Amino acid sequence: xxxxxxxxxxxxxxxxxxxxxxxxxxxxxxxxxxxxxxxxxxxxxxxxxxxxxxxxxxxxxxxxxxxxxxxxxxxxxxxxxxxxxxxxxxxxxxxxxxxxxxxxxxxxxxxxxxxxxxxxxxxxxxxxxxxxxxxxxxxxxxxxxxxxxxxxxxxxxxxxxxxxxxxxxxxxxxxxxxxxxxxxxxxxxxxxxxxxxxxxxxxxxxxxxxxxxxxxxxxxxxxxxxxxxxxxxxxxxxxxxxxxxxxxxx
Numbered sequence: 001x002x003x004x005x006x007x008x009x010x011x012x013x014x015x016x017x018x019x020x021x022x023x024x025x026x027x028x029x030x031x032x033x034x035x036x037x038x039x040x041x042x043x044x045x046x047x048x049x050x051x052x053x054x055x056x057x058x059x060x061x062x063x064x065x066x067x068x069x070x071x072x073x074x075x076x077x078x079x080x081x082x083x084x085x086x087x088x089x090x091x092x093x094x095x096x097x098x099x100x101x102x103x104x105x106x107x108x109x110x111x112x113x114x115x116x117x118x119x120x121x122x123x124x125x126x127x128x129x130x131x132x133x134x135x136x137x138x139x140x141x142x143x144x145x146x147x148x149x150x151x152x153x154x155x156x157x158x159x160x161x162x163x164x165x166x167x168x169x170x171x172x173x174x175x176x177x178x179x180x181x182x183x184x185x186x187x188x189x190x191x192x193x194x195x196x197x198x199x200x201x202x203x204x205x206x207x208x209x210x211x212x213x214x215x216x217x218x219x220x221x222x223x224x225x226x227x228x229x230x231x232x233x234x235x236x237x238x239x240x241x242x243x244x245x246x247x248x249x250x
Contacts, residue, residue, distance in 0.1 A: 001149070002057045003046045004111040005080065006102055007039040009064050009071040010122045017122075023220040025092075026122070035071045038117025040078075040184040042177045045147060046115050047079035047185075054149045057081050059109055063101050065089050069200060076195035077187035083200040084109075086208065095123070097212035099131035104208040106136060111172065113154065118143055118176040129176035139169035143178040 011017055011026070012034040018027045035043075049055040060075035060083040062068040072083035086101055093101070106114065119126035133140035141156035145164070148155040154173055157166045159180070169175075187195070205212065233239045243249050 001055050002111040003055050004114045005042050005046050005060050006116045007062050007075050008036040008120045009033050009068040010036045019221050019223050035074050036120045042115045042117050043075050043078050044182050044184040073195050076198045077192045085202045088205045095125045095127040098128050100210040102132050103135045104210050114174045133174040138173050140174045141167045141169050142176045145180045
């Protein structure tokens with residue numbers, strides 16, 4: 001069984017994002033970049049399935065600039081077998097465009113499962129997995145907190161408001177993963193060295209023939225308002241009054 005794992009290069013989750021002075025976007029100059037945390041979880045899950053003997057090959061794919069090769073090398077060091085970079089040097093692709101590019105990659109690779117992080121921490125769109133499923137006409141199981149693959153089916157447990165929901169989908173399928181699925185491993189130094197010798201293919205975006213024309217226009221990007229300071233109240237009655245009259249939550 002072959003698993004395709006898309007990964008994205010994003011601002012490291014420990015770094016506070018800065019908005020450009022002209023409010024046209026987020027400033028990426030001299031900012032530490034890392035693999036999207038949800039994608040680390042998807043890579044880890046694919047590796048665990050391979051360790052169980054369920055998966056035979058793991059292919060990591062990224063749609064982004066040349067620097068995304070570093071992200072792919074991280075995936076290779078974690079246990080992926082090979083990697084593909086779709087070079088989108090000058091394009092800030094929307095979720096639909098990324099899904100169309102991934103559809104073209106799936107057509108070439110023919111994986112049985114696509115395991116992808118539920119969202120990227122930069123755009124927080126939570127859309128690529130669902131859009132890819134629709135474009136491929138494959139079943140989808142989102143927000144996975146447990147995955148079992150056997151007999152041409154995947155049993156996925158997902159967290160919902162009322163508790164846990166377990167789905168069984170026929171393969172091929174798209175699965176998006178949530179935070180509680182696993183704890184990603186750290187890449188060891190020997191595996192980092194081995195990753196440098198694993199194959200990493202570079203494909204040009206235009207060669208895949210996907211329609212990546214933008215459908216959205218960003219008007220402006222602003223920082224969230226600063227949190228106001230708290231106040232002390234003398235009694236429970238004062239608290240209720242403030243919640244009712246000032247906060248408007250009662």
